Amino acid sequence: MELDSLYQEVIFEHYRRPLNKALKPNPTIQVRHTNTSCGDEITLNLHTDGKKIIEVSWDGIGCSISQAGTSVVSDLVIGRQIDEVLQIIEAFQAMILSKGSDSGDEKLIGDGVAFAGVSKFPARVKCALLGWMATKDAILQARCSDGEGK
Amino acid sequence: MELDSLYQEVIFEHYRRPLNKALKPNPTIQVRHTNTSCGDEITLNLHTDGKKIIEVSWDGIGCSISQAGTSVVSDLVIGRQIDEVLQIIEAFQAMILSKGSDSGDEKLIGDGVAFAGVSKFPARVKCALLGWMATKDAILQARCSDGEGK
Amino acid sequence: MRNTPRRKRYLVSRLNLSAIKAEFPILRREIRGKNRLIYLDSGATSQKPNSVMAAERDFYENHNAAVHRGAYQLAEEATELYEGARAKVAGFINADIDEVIFTKSATESINTIAYSLGSAKAGTRFHIRAGDRIVVSEMEHHANLIPWQELASRTGAELVWFKVSEEGRLDTSNIDELINERTKVVALTHQSNVLGTIVPLDQITAKAHSVGALFVLDACQSVPHYKVDAKALMVDFIAFSGHKMLGPTGVGILWGKKDLLDEMPPFLTGGSMIETVTMEGATYLDAPKRFEAGVPNMAQAIGLGAAVEYLNALGLDDIHAHEVELTKRALEGLQSITGLSIIGPKDLEMRGGVVSFAVQGIHPHDLGQALDQYGIAVRTGHHCAWPLMRRFKTIATTRASFYLYNDFDDIEALIDGVERARKYFQSR
Amino acid sequence: MRNTPRRKRYLVSRLNLSAIKAEFPILRREIRGKNRLIYLDSGATSQKPNSVMAAERDFYENHNAAVHRGAYQLAEEATELYEGARAKVAGFINADIDEVIFTKSATESINTIAYSLGSAKAGTRFHIRAGDRIVVSEMEHHANLIPWQELASRTGAELVWFKVSEEGRLDTSNIDELINERTKVVALTHQSNVLGTIVPLDQITAKAHSVGALFVLDACQSVPHYKVDAKALMVDFIAFSGHKMLGPTGVGILWGKKDLLDEMPPFLTGGSMIETVTMEGATYLDAPKRFEAGVPNMAQAIGLGAAVEYLNALGLDDIHAHEVELTKRALEGLQSITGLSIIGPKDLEMRGGVVSFAVQGIHPHDLGQALDQYGIAVRTGHHCAWPLMRRFKTIATTRASFYLYNDFDDIEALIDGVERARKYFQSR
Ligand SMILES: Cc1ncc(COP(=O)(O)O)c(C=O)c1O
């Protein structure tokens, strides 16, 4: 049944028990992203030393796909080098925009592969990307503000 | 041939030798009417004593239908009572908007009946009406300004 | 799909549903495999009967030419069809022909009024200035809210609004405070696209006129479903969209009182709306041409004319009665589901065929996704009424909206589908 | 109809005319009795091939739903088709996808820019104020003249214009006087809809940019007929209409540079163009959504996508070459008629397939009427370019305009028809 291919068990696990959902104080940068077509919104706090992601924490309301997605990405990137994280995000993005042709590299995107089915539902792609794009945005903003990026 | 049914000989006669085409000075009222879709324009001078049409004179450029129409109406109304003239104009209007079903009452509208064929060409109705509507407008304006109308 | 006898208890519709369904080819679509399409999103856009598609095609195949400009036979025919469509729409809302303006959408219709008023010169009756007031409500669609916010911000006028009660009704308790001598415009929806609430207008239009304000009615959700009489309503402007009333996309209507339209500054300017033009300036024709610059959406207007004829043939009263019955069953059936709550009136009093609801613990997006899997198309999200969502302390609802091609089976499918989705998500 | 061998002297077109004509059902119409339709008014609006009508119908029959809003299968399909059409149009003019905005018409496209600039706050780069300059030309269509007159009158800016030479070319001799440091906008037509003149842009765009002015191109008469490359042209905005390029009525295009569009104030406001909305105010999405408020003209955009595919399949270069040959024969044949004079360039240099002319002693309305009687549809009047008529000291011309479905027989019929009409009116 196709609904199960969208709603993988892993997604529900993250939705029921989201990781890093509670904003940690004093972030390097805070971003707020909205899915303008449905109103779902997340706030995401990023702690970074400019090279590494020290902490990602978040809060918000949304559907299972957007909530689970944010949980997955936050868990995946904490403790990693920024360049590596941007690569991971790019890989996830490629999968989610592939319309089903890219099933994702688990070594790279971890639980992110559970979202492979979402790529067949274009209207949900934005939900799946919400937390990922917020993370990317936060990283790029942090980079800019501390003069690391050009 | 249908073209002849539009371009009655009478129309060409009025077109070639238009009546009352040369503005007479000191009119009771002057109006200027334009066919906004083609740019044709006439200026019409009306002399009236409030009851009777004393003089109608006009100038302008336009197609055979609009020029002939203005010639016909000017010739028809000079010397008549205003109420009668309004009736004549109404009769002409009814014919020209009838899409071919009303061939016109020659006793009432005189040479105006030559325009019966025009009513089958909706895009030319405005041309045929140009001078008639200018005359009507002038009469109504004159009425207003001398307090005759309510 | 469950097949209980309970639907038999409901009124047999005066509409011949099987004949109607046959006229809407899209209803034969299969969704996500072999599911019959159960289309419950007519509040967003309606489906199109064969006659509408045929009217557009006939125009293109036999009469296509620029209206009002050409003097050749095709152009004459095109003009007659286009103006004929205007006459049909005018008849449909009991308006004079010259009061009906074809726009591209209700959104454009409302913007037309807002921009036109915004262009009115100081000293004219339409001029809006700092200190003036514009009144809307908390249940407006963004299309009847943001144009007024922008007009207010351009002119310095103040935007104020009616609140919405817990039951989803317009709260008019402070009407005398909201509509006062400074009020220039009152812009309200006729029926909420989220709640289904029909707004009683008499008191508000009377009050608006008593202070000399213009009344703008957003009739997107009413004109397609029940009789709206432009003359009886005592409003000044009405906006609605063709695509929500069986018509093509790309055509909307602005109705306005002729004397107002003729006096107001034009909005879009260009060809076919001018009286004379020099390099220095232009003068403009009266309505409707004044507000129809350029080669118009001819095929779409003509398609809308065919839609109006289709609606007339069925009869708006029967359509409305049918939709009330569908709504009655939907309200009853949905409320029997554990954890489901209706957002909007729960009774049928002054209420159209739009039902918004929430199911505890299930985000509307997820619910809508499951329903889609069963072939049921509903709308989820803020429905372009974000402030109303905030009013009800939510960010989104699930909305089912009905039209003349929906039958009781569709409603049962919705009720069953929501129950099934609830169990699916609960079990995970 | 005369059947001389003279047309054999002309180039055989690279287009397969009989195959093309078969795709346009309206060309089988009979006019005023048994005359074959000879449609020579494509400058006003073009006819539609089967594939365009089929694309619209397929949308309504299989995929119709509100784009960007619904999460169900139909809505996903509709969104993909609609955005696919945007991609096709973008490819057609070598633009980025997000730079292509669907409007209802070129008229709306141009008004969009004019109103958006007019709403720009003081201090922003788009703000226009008293003393600023807007530059147009004497050969503009009303759609690219009146919106700028109105913008000038709302802001206090000054409207100035390029003149037109006796040969019907843009007179750029005073360019340095017209375009100076105060100039904020230069809005010009790419090809005159009356004269057929193609305006050489390089010098003017360079000058405009050197003073920091925005350049708006009215490409209504160029995009349908030959390759227009948005990136190569060095302009900031391009406006054109779908209905003149085989597409449905009710859809136009506004192309703009992304960084400009994203910064400019929105024009029409409402649903689907917002980022967030409260009762107090709203924030807006980037282009293209920023400029597409409301449920869009979905079927029309999709039909336009099919039109673009049809044009691509034939090839714009071959289409243009074909039209040049038609124009060559028309110019030659018409000028052999006693008392006929061409208004506009008499050579083929920088000239499109639009030919305006006057016949001594015969009013264009009468001439057009006679031609219609023979089945020939031409346009007569001021062609929404009233100031240009004045420039040529006339009130109206007769205009024949050609497109890919016209063949040499059509041109011969025109030449014969004018001669026949001349004799008819002379004999009366
Ligand atoms: C040069 C030119 N500009 C603008 C327009 C306006 O186009 P539309 O009426 O489709 O908006 C036209 C056609 O009428 C035109 O030929």
Ligand SMILES: Cc1ncc(COP(=O)(O)O)c(C=O)c1O
């Ligand atoms: C109440 C209401 N007003 C306005 C609109 C806007 O209509 P459109 O998007 O067709 O312009 C809609 C529909 O979306 C609506 O439901």
